[in-house]
Amino acid sequence: MGKTLFDKVWDAHVVDVIENGPQILYIDKHLIHEVTSPQAFNELESRGIPVARPDKIVATADHNTPTLNQHLPVKDELSRNQLEQLTKNCAKNKITLYGLGHENNGIVHVIAPELGFTQPGMTMVCGDSHTSTHGAFGTIAFGIGTSQVAQVFASQCLLLEKPKSLRVNVNGKLAKGVLPKDVILYIISKLGTNSGTGYFCEYAGNVFEEMSMEGRMTVCNMSIEMGARGGMIAPDETTFEYVKGREFAPKGAAFDQKVAEWKTLPTDADAVFDQEYSINAEDIGPMITYGTNPGMGIKISEKIPEIADVSFEKSLAYMNFNKGESLIHKAINYVFIGSCTNSRIEDFRIAAAFVKGKKKAHNVIAWLVPGSQKVAKQIEAEGLKTIFETAGFTLRQPGCSACLAMNDDKIPEGEYCVSTSNRNFEGRQGQGARTILASPLVAAATAIEGRIVDITKYMN
Amino acid sequence: MEKFKQLISTAVPLETENVDTDQIIPARFLKATDKLGFGDNVFRDWRFHKDGSVNESFPLNQSIYGGSILVAGNNFGCGSSREHAAWALAGYGFKVIVSSFFADIFKGNALNNGVLPIQVSEVFLKDLLGKIQADPTLEISVDLENQYISYSNGKETFEIDAYKKVCLINGYDDIDFLISKKDKINAFEATQ
Numbered sequence: 001m002g003k004t005l006f007d008k009v010w011d012a013h014v015v016d017v018i019e020n021g022p023q024i025l026y027i028d029k030h031l032i033h034e035v036t037s038p039q040a041f042n043e044l045e046s047r048g049i050p051v052a053r054p055d056k057i058v059a060t061a062d063h064n065t066p067t068l069n070q071h072l073p074v075k076d077e078l079s080r081n082q083l084e085q086l087t088k089n090c091a092k093n094k095i096t097l098y099g100l101g102h103e104n105n106g107i108v109h110v111i112a113p114e115l116g117f118t119q120p121g122m123t124m125v126c127g128d129s130h131t132s133t134h135g136a137f138g139t140i141a142f143g144i145g146t147s148q149v150a151q152v153f154a155s156q157c158l159l160l161e162k163p164k165s166l167r168v169n170v171n172g173k174l175a176k177g178v179l180p181k182d183v184i185l186y187i188i189s190k191l192g193t194n195s196g197t198g199y200f201c202e203y204a205g206n207v208f209e210e211m212s213m214e215g216r217m218t219v220c221n222m223s224i225e226m227g228a229r230g231g232m233i234a235p236d237e238t239t240f241e242y243v244k245g246r247e248f249a250p251k252g253a254a255f256d257q258k259v260a261e262w263k264t265l266p267t268d269a270d271a272v273f274d275q276e277y278s279i280n281a282e283d284i285g286p287m288i289t290y291g292t293n294p295g296m297g298i299k300i301s302e303k304i305p306e307i308a309d310v311s312f313e314k315s316l317a318y319m320n321f322n323k324g325e326s327l328i329h330k331a332i333n334y335v336f337i338g339s340c341t342n343s344r345i346e347d348f349r350i351a352a353a354f355v356k357g358k359k360k361a362h363n364v365i366a367w368l369v370p371g372s373q374k375v376a377k378q379i380e381a382e383g384l385k386t387i388f389e390t391a392g393f394t395l396r397q398p399g400c401s402a403c404l405a406m407n408d409d410k411i412p413e414g415e416y417c418v419s420t421s422n423r424n425f426e427g428r429q430g431q432g433a434r435t436i437l438a439s440p441l442v443a444a445a446t447a448i449e450g451r452i453v454d455i456t457k458y459m460n
Numbered sequence: 461m462e463k464f465k466q467l468i469s470t471a472v473p474l475e476t477e478n479v480d481t482d483q484i485i486p487a488r489f490l491k492a493t494d495k496l497g498f499g500d501n502v503f504r505d506w507r508f509h510k511d512g513s514v515n516e517s518f519p520l521n522q523s524i525y526g527g528s529i530l531v532a533g534n535n536f537g538c539g540s541s542r543e544h545a546a547w548a549l550a551g552y553g554f555k556v557i558v559s560s561f562f563a564d565i566f567k568g569n570a571l572n573n574g575v576l577p578i579q580v581s582e583v584f585l586k587d588l589l590g591k592i593q594a595d596p597t598l599e600i601s602v603d604l605e606n607q608y609i610s611y612s613n614g615k616e617t618f619e620i621d622a623y624k625k626v627c628l629i630n631g632y633d634d635i636d637f638l639i640s641k642k643d644k645i646n647a648f649e650a651t652q
Binding site: 015016018020021022024026035036038039042043047049063064076078079081082085127128129143144145146147148150151154155156157158159161163193194197198224227229293310311314404405406413423425426427428431432 | 475476477478480482483486487488490491492493494495505510533534535538539540541542543544546561562563564565568569572573621622623633634635637638639641642644645648649652
């Protein structure tokens with residue numbers, strides 16, 4: 001029987017198998033940030049254990065950083081202390097850190113691919129559940145807890161049970177205005193928030209083959225929102241072209257050698273998955289969420305379903321929505337374009353293309369937060385910044401920002417925010433804030449109109 | 461890590477499904493650099509209203525309920541990988557979480573902090589929640605060695621990874637184990 005992409009990468013990294021127990025998996029790249037690493041550093045220090053492979057770790061500051069005036073000292077004392085701890089820990093352990101203000105700084109899942117750290121066939125981890133993003137390169141990448149961060153520090157390995165395999169096939173032609181974000185929101189809405197738990201997911205079909213790397217990252221990023229530890233897409237010419245020439249990618253003959261290896265990674269034709277789903281691209285439309293988990297999504301033109309369930313009703317009560325209601329024409333005062341899901345250059349190109357020649361609605365406060373310093377520079381170089389500013393938007397500085405509202409970028413209580421981020425949990429964007437997940441296109445249209453509109457009507 | 465073998469305790473019922481780790485510990489409390497004090501803020505925004513007043517209807521605030529077992533709805537611990545959620549539950553005093561389904565990362569985080577996640581059937585969960593609500597003094601027994609959970613006339617066995625079971629019973633953690641495998645890891649690295 002043939003092997004899956006996941007099997008090939010996993011099997012190549014197994015150091016040892018414990019009888020009736022987990023496997024020891026070798027980790028090629030460990031990404032860290034300020035929020036989930038300090039306790040791991042403390043753990044090692046208190047036990048007198050050195051960091052095994054500092055050369056395989058890359059650090060950035062992103063979760064708890066301001067998106068305004070990054071050149072000034074961070075005002076919040078606790079946040080400042082956390083950032084200082086990261087700087088201190090990295091210096092002490094000789095770990096590369098792209099701190100606040102560094103030209104390579106940005107959201108961990110945006111900078112690793114753009115710097116060429118993320119490469120096909122690797123195993124990658126980070127104390128962040130959206131590490132699944134890197135699966136877009138045919139990488140086994142997943143989020144870990146802080147105890148596991150300490151384990152990787154100590155041994156460059158993790159003890160894991162091999163997950164089961166799942167494949168989601170999407171074939172056909174996507175309608176105009178249907179973006180990668182809509183594809184993944186549709187998949188999660190159909191399969192449910194725990195459908196992927198215990199599995200590693202592969203996305204296959206012509207829809208993903210034709211997608212850009214940015215789009216593939218958006219899809220893989222949200223694998224965890226259906227419970228899957230990670231999601232992967234087979235590496236192909238699009239992948240190789242993206243990786244080629246990046247700062248930390250192999251160069252010259254070494255690159256060609258790697259490409260030859262990467263070409264052997266795609267799932268064999270006779271491989272069998274533990275679970276498989278198929279979706280027609282034509283059934284997918286621009287999506288929007290109405291509840292408090294990412295599985296509670298509908299096509300923007302649809303009405304909120306009528307389900308008799310306590311948790312469902314609790315969710316609608318929090319959002320102040322009713323069963324059977326349409327979200328079209330709902331007034332919206334906040335829009336967030338950013339996060340590790342949708343803060344790459346392509347996302348801002350899409351938003352700018354819609355915004356061009358229009359004006360932001362007066363009632364809307366819009367936060368446009370690039371995923372990295374490099375994305376911010378490119379936004380300026382491509383003239384998108386001028387388009388946004390002419391339309392009445394201001395760009396902020398890179399970071400996780402209002403996706404998890406650890407910094408000052410919080411949505412006020414009771415307000416709705418149409419957001420390109422990944423989670424609409426209660427209070428995710430601030431205490432009492434109500435999050436509506438959507439694509440950068442729907443978010444841009446909401447910012448212009450000041451209310452939710454049926455984007456499909458703008459596409460014709 | 462604290463050793464865990466068995467436990468007899470009353471429980472707190474939390475019927476809500478899909479409890480995500482943002483609810484267990486909201487992001488604004490993640491600014492600490494140690495593991496202490498998270499228990500004070502467990503389920504912060506469900507336990508307290510925004511003005512700081514106590515939400516009397518939330519089970520953790522109802523004095524009839526108590527104990528070191530939390531019995532929760534399906535898909536507990538989904539969302540963010542923050543281990544702070546496990547620290548918060550452990551810090552509050554929970555040693556066992558019972559649900560019909562756990563998210564992967566949370567499950568691992570709980571086990572790494574000596575908190576035992578017990579996955580039971582939907583039927584068992586529903587019955588148990590009902591029994592606790594009818595009688596908050598109901599005692600629940602958890603036996604890790606023999607892998608069962610029981611109360612009055614209800615009993616169910618549960619699964620746990622054999623390696624993790626040994627770790628919990630003896631209070632070992634994965635770091636000790638991985639470091640003991642250093643030779644194999646070095647040999648693997650040499651082939652890369």
